[in-house]
Amino acid sequence: MKTIYNFLFILSVLCLVAFVLLANIYDSDFVKYFDIQTIKSIQGLEQPILTTIMKFFSYIGDTIQVIIISIIILVILYKVFHQRVELILFTIVLVGSTTLNVLLKTFFQRERPIFYQMVIEESFSFPSGHSMAALSLYGIISFLLWRHIPKQSGRIVLITVSAIFILVIGISRIYLGVHYPSDIVGAYLISGFWLMFTIWGFINIRERSLRKDRTAVNDSPQ
Template identity: 50%
Template sequence: MKHKLWWMFILFFILPLAGFITTTYFVTNGEVLPLDKALLNLVKPIESAFLTKFMSFFSHLGSTGPVVVLSFIFLAIIYVLYRKKDEVLLFVIVSLGSTGINQNLKFVFKRERPFEQIVVENGFSYPSGHTMAAVSLYGIVTFLFWRHISTVWGRILLIILSSIMISVIGFSRIYLRVHYPSDIVAAFLVSGMWLFVSISIYQYVMEKRYEKRRI
C-alpha cells in the first residue's frame, strides 16, 4: 500500500511540479514564446464565426460567474443526495484554493496576454484562470461522484464528460487567443497538483476518523 502511495505521489505531484517549474523557467526567460506564437498561428486557419461563438460559450463556462453557479448546483446535489458535509467542505476548499493559487501566481509572474485577441480579456496571463477553474471544478466533481456511482459505464461517462469540459474550455482560451498554450499547460499542472494534495489530505483525515470510530 505504501509503495502504491509513493508512486502516486511521484506521478501526480513530483512530475507535475517538475513540469510546472520547467514551463515557468522557459516562460520567464521568453524561450517558449516562439513556440507559443507558432501554436497560436496553427489555430488561425480553423477560425470561423460559428466556431468563435462555440468557443466563446465554453470559455464563458470557465469564468467566475458560471463557475460559481455550477459549483452551487453541484454542492446542492452532493448534499441533497448524499448528505456528506465533509464532501461539501472538500469541494469548497478545492474551488476557493484553486482561485487563490491562480491569482497569486498571476501576480508573481505578471505575464502579458497575447496581443491579437479575438475577445478582449484583461489581467495577467500565466497560468490560465479559466483552465484552472475547469480542472478543479470538474476534477473534484469526478472524484466525489465517482465514490457514489457503482456502475462501470456510469463512471466511464463521468470521466468522459469531465474530460471534454476541461479540454474544450482549455482549448477555447487558446482559440480565442487570450492565452498562450504554455498558460494552459501550467494551469493543468498546477490544478492537478492542487487536486492531488487536497484529495490526499481529505482521504487521510477520513481514514483517521474511521480508525477512531473502530476503537
C-alpha cells in the same frame, strides 16, 4: 489502495515540479516558438460556428458560471448524496485553486498575447484562470461522484464529459487569443498538483480518523 494514494501524492509532486520548470522557461525562445506556432495552428481553424462553440466554453469557464455550477454541485452533494464532509474538500479545492491563480498571476505578471484577440481580458496571463478552474471543478466533481455511479458505462461518461470540458475550455482561451498555450499547460500542472494533493490529504485524514474510531471500538469494554 495505499499504492493508489501514494501514486496520487507522487503525481501531484511531479505536477508541481513540472510547473516550476515551466515557470522558469516560459519566456525562453523554445517556449515562445511553441506558443506562437500553436496559436497560429489553432486560430487558423477559425470558422463562425467554431468561434461560437469556443466562446460558449470560455463563457462557462468564467467566474460567475463556475460559482453557479459549484453551488449546484454543493446542493447535490448535500441533499442527494448526503456528503457533508466532502463539501469541505470541494470548497478547499475550488477556493484554493482560485487563490493560487490570483497569487501566481500577481507574481509572474505575464502580459496577454498581442496577437489577434476575439475577446478582451485585462488581467495577467500566466497561468490561465479558466483552465485552473476547469480542471479543479470538473476534476473534483468526477472524484466525488465516481462512487455514486455504479455502472462502468456511467463512470466512463462522467470522465469523458469532464475531460472534454477541461480540454476545450483551455483550447478556447488559445483560440480566442487571450492566452498562450504555455499559460494553459501551466494552469493544468499547478491545478493538477493542487487537486491531487488536496484529495491525497483528505483521504489520509479520513483513513486516520476511521482507524482511530475502529481502535476506540476495539478497546472499549465489552
